[in-house]
């Protein structure tokens with residue numbers, strides 16, 4: 039291809055047609071001038087010669103332009119075909135793809151139309167902000183930042199509104215490495231993550247439920263021994279770090295076997311639930327209330343001295359003794375014995391504290407049940423003696 043051909047083929051079709059018109063005008067003007075000059079000075083032969091030269095020139099130039107036009111059409115056809123292929127590939131994409139120029143969509147693929155619920159034509163008449171309208175403002179903020187050239191790459195999660203009004207969550211990532219007619223173009227990839235988030239939340243909920251089930255006693259709803267083992271150590275460590283005291287209370291229903299024997303196992307279960315309900319009522323937010331096993335319960339009282347723990351255990355004891363259990367029209371009175379131990383005097387480790395509370399509980403049982411005993415032997419309560427241990 040010659041230089042002139044190359045420069046011609048670089049012109050667009052409209053430019054080429056304008057060039058033909060312009061050249062024809064130039065040729066006409068030159069011919070007019072030659073004719074006028076010939077009329078005054080030249081011979082018929084000169085005029086004939088000039089006309090032939092100009093005709094040849096016009097012929098050659100016209101041929102060049104026609105060739106360039108054909109070339110241009112070929113290029114345009116190839117471009118159109120390439121664009122069609124490109125769009126059909128993008129329409130197969132599993133993610134939404136958009137090209138935005140300033141405040142409008144320049145191109146969107148079918149997947150994006152599916153995500154938003156509008157047709158491609160409808161979207162091309164919309165502004166990108168219409169989609170985020172009334173939802174998350176991060177869409178507007180991030181795209182504005184990108185189109186203003188403040189950042190090269192954006193990635194964010196936002197809410198978007200579908201045509202049917204449904205609010206969905208989309209993950210958007212984009213950049214503006216391309217420009218059209220000097221304007222920055224935002225090319226963005228959209229993924230609808232609504233379903234994924236819903237599933238993640240369901241899995242999380244299920245995990246929380248499983249964890250809850252793994253750490254709770256199903257009969258009473260109190261924490262179980264597994265939870266106690268994990269959390270007493272943490273609470274003790276915290277008490278040591280903050281220089282605070284921490285108390286533990288071991289409780290055991292009195293003559294529980296007799297309740298089972300007299301009223302049945304279900305009545306025994308009811309008594310356990312009854313004890314747990316009162317224990318919960320007497321617990322504070324920071325306390326840990328557990329069913330230790332069988333008819334034994336365990337209370338962890340953070341930032342509580344042995345004296346206060348004694349008082350609180352005694353209040354619980356009195357409430358248990360005062361409120362009867364009702365089962366199958368029978369009113370069953372239950373009592374419980376309590377052993378208290380506090381860090382640091384009652385033990386430096388979890389194992390030592392539990393052993394101390396257990397020993398204090400043994401003393402309470404031995405001393406007659408329905409009473410609270412501390413490992414330090416500082417406090418006792420008076421009750422009807424029952425030393426059958």
Ligand SMILES: Nc1nc2c(ncn2[C@@H]2O[C@H](COP(=O)(O)OP(=O)(O)OP(=O)(O)O)[C@@H](O)[C@H]2O)c(=O)[nH]1
Nearest residue numbers: 290291292293294295296298303304306307332333
């Ligand atoms: N209903 C019921 N009974 C239980 C459960 N777990 C343990 N027990 C019963 O609790 C009773 C405990 O009896 P013991 O260890 O002899 O103690 P106790 O009768 O309470 O006597 P003291 O503790 O000495 O006052 C046993 O009969 C167990 O079967 C339970 O989940 N439900």
